[in-house]
Amino acid sequence: xxxxxxxxxxxxxxxxxxxxxxxxxxxxxxxxxxxxxxxxxxxxxxxxxxxxxxxxxxxxxxxxxxxxxxxxxxxxxxxxxxxxxxxxxxxxxxxxxxxxxxxxxxxxxxxxxxxxxxxxxxxxxxxxxxxxxxxxxxxxxxxxxxxxxxxxxxxxxxxxxxxxxxxxxxxxxxxxxxxxxxxxxxxxxxxxxxxxxxxxxxxxxxxxxxxxxxxxxxxxxxxxxxxxxxxxxxxxxxxxxxxxxxxxxxxxxxxxxxxxxxxxxxxxxxxxxxxxxxxxxxxxxxxxxxxxxxxxxxxxxxxxxxxxxxxxxxxxxxxxxxxxxxxxxxxxxxxxxxxxxxxxxxxxxxxxxxxxxxxxxxxxxxxxxxxxxxxxxxxxxxxxxxxxxxxxxxxxxxxxxxxxxxxxxxxxxxxxxxxxxxxxxxxxxxxxxxxxxxxxxxxxxxxxxxxxxxxxxxxxxxxxxxxxxxxxxxxxxxxxxxxxxxxxxxxxxxxxxxxxxxxxxxxxxxxxxxxx
Numbered sequence: 001x002x003x004x005x006x007x008x009x010x011x012x013x014x015x016x017x018x019x020x021x022x023x024x025x026x027x028x029x030x031x032x033x034x035x036x037x038x039x040x041x042x043x044x045x046x047x048x049x050x051x052x053x054x055x056x057x058x059x060x061x062x063x064x065x066x067x068x069x070x071x072x073x074x075x076x077x078x079x080x081x082x083x084x085x086x087x088x089x090x091x092x093x094x095x096x097x098x099x100x101x102x103x104x105x106x107x108x109x110x111x112x113x114x115x116x117x118x119x120x121x122x123x124x125x126x127x128x129x130x131x132x133x134x135x136x137x138x139x140x141x142x143x144x145x146x147x148x149x150x151x152x153x154x155x156x157x158x159x160x161x162x163x164x165x166x167x168x169x170x171x172x173x174x175x176x177x178x179x180x181x182x183x184x185x186x187x188x189x190x191x192x193x194x195x196x197x198x199x200x201x202x203x204x205x206x207x208x209x210x211x212x213x214x215x216x217x218x219x220x221x222x223x224x225x226x227x228x229x230x231x232x233x234x235x236x237x238x239x240x241x242x243x244x245x246x247x248x249x250x251x252x253x254x255x256x257x258x259x260x261x262x263x264x265x266x267x268x269x270x271x272x273x274x275x276x277x278x279x280x281x282x283x284x285x286x287x288x289x290x291x292x293x294x295x296x297x298x299x300x301x302x303x304x305x306x307x308x309x310x311x312x313x314x315x316x317x318x319x320x321x322x323x324x325x326x327x328x329x330x331x332x333x334x335x336x337x338x339x340x341x342x343x344x345x346x347x348x349x350x351x352x353x354x355x356x357x358x359x360x361x362x363x364x365x366x367x368x369x370x371x372x373x374x375x376x377x378x379x380x381x382x383x384x385x386x387x388x389x390x391x392x393x394x395x396x397x398x399x400x401x402x403x404x405x406x407x408x409x410x411x412x413x414x415x416x417x418x419x420x421x422x423x424x425x426x427x428x429x430x431x432x433x434x435x436x437x438x439x440x441x442x443x444x445x446x447x448x449x450x451x452x453x454x455x456x457x458x459x460x461x462x463x464x465x466x467x468x469x470x471x472x473x474x475x476x477x478x479x480x481x482x483x484x485x486x487x488x489x490x491x492x493x494x495x496x497x498x499x500x501x502x503x504x505x506x507x508x509x510x511x512x513x514x515x516x
Contacts, residue, residue: 027247033220035176037157039213042184050192056200078448090440092147097433099151104426111230115156120218123149131208154429158413163227167480171344178406186330233264259482267419277420284494293432295465296408300458303443332394336401348477356403357466363396364459371452
């Protein structure tokens with residue numbers, strides 16, 4: 001079939017109507033186990049913010065910050081402004097950025113399971129180093145190993161879920177990754193709430209327990225089946241057919257199998273996926289792989305999740321109240337993700353992204369107004385306004401949880417053709433971690449400099465990204481992952497970028513595409 005008339009997606013025509021199968025227990029269990037990879041990402045997001053507010057941790061590693069916390073400071077917004085403390089949080093994501101790029105060829109050559117297992121093992125090592133750290137160097141080394149684990153896990157897990165899921169439930173099953181992430185955040189917040197009372201060593205328990213979800217991910221990865229797409233791409237066509245029949249619950253999988261085979265033939269003809277992804281026919285997917293994770297971080301959500309206890313304490317909450325408030329936001333995030341899972345394949349991606357964006361803008365503006373009018377550099381919020389701030393932040397987190405939180409991962413993972421899918425996911429993860437690092441490293445300084453204006457800063461970005469989705473993102477619900485190219489050809493803007501296949505032109509194959 002090499003040299004046949006398949007287009008830029010690797011398939012020659014739309015066969016979606018011929019797909020057969022049902023949702024099997026086998027595919028659901030596989031996706032649930034794989035999605036636990038998201039819990040290691042979420043656990044770290046939740047745990048780091050709580051740990052950095054614990055007295056025992058600050059006194060041992062960041063005594064200057066501890067002194068500012070325990071004594072009156074000239075500016076409430078600047079109590080925790082310390083680049084070393086920010087580096088503890090953000091170093092993980094810089095390491096994850098590099099690891100995600102390394103993970104791309106590993107994922108393509110050795111399969112999705114291989115990267116999942118590598119990620120889990122690295123995370124276990126990192127958790128062990130952090131829990132036993134005796135100095136700052138050992139602590140940062142542990143964070144770097146955690147970052148490697150996140151880089152591999154975030155690169156492979158969304159791909160695994162997209163390729164295993166049937167097309168009509170791909171959105172919901174793919175969001176199992178985000179649900180696991182939010183549950184990891186909530187679990188971490190609750191653990192912090194308990195270990196904060198175990199002064200001065202409670203922080204060690206918080207950091208060490210990160211090994212638990214990583215262990216589940218690693219063991220699960222060993223027993224998971226590989227995706228049919230990965231097996232066929234690596235030449236194991238018959239094994240790929242067997243897995244496809246098993247996860248679809250039928251032997252009548254010829255149409256879907258043919259799409260995967262066509263796509264894999266083109267994928268194997270591409271020697272340099274990262275170079276190929278820059279070509280004109282992949283321009284639309286590349287734009288989304290860059291802008292979707294960028295905008296996801298520029299909502300400001302990671303600032304709230306990383307530094308929730310620190311932020312709430314800066315606003316005048318007591319230590320226990322701050323941890324309780326951050327645990328509440330974690331619970332809201334997890335529950336709102338369930339809403340997205342239940343509606344994404346019914347309402348579509350665009351409706352959730354735009355609706356969530358509008359709600360987040362309103363919430364950020366309200367928080368900025370409250371802080372601007374009722375909070376000053378040397379005076380905390382009253383009890384009533386403190387409660388109102390928590391409520392509005394919870395509404396913001398809820399909007400993120402059913403929109404940009406899961407869909408910031410789902411959309412990029414489902415839009416790439418097989419030949420650039422692993423490279424595209426690496427770019428998505430790398431961009432996400434780059435901006436996560438940037439915001440994590442700069443948020444405490446931005447909070448000190450902008451004060452309440454930091455919330456208006458994020459509101460401005462959310463406005464931009466909501467407009468971007470309305471104009472440039474086509475709807476992808478219900479579209480088979482191997483036929484996604486047809487969506488771009490029908491979009492008012494991207495059809496001017498994505499080349500058409502000359503009808504009936506059997507010569508428009510891989511050679512044409514490579515030389516395009």
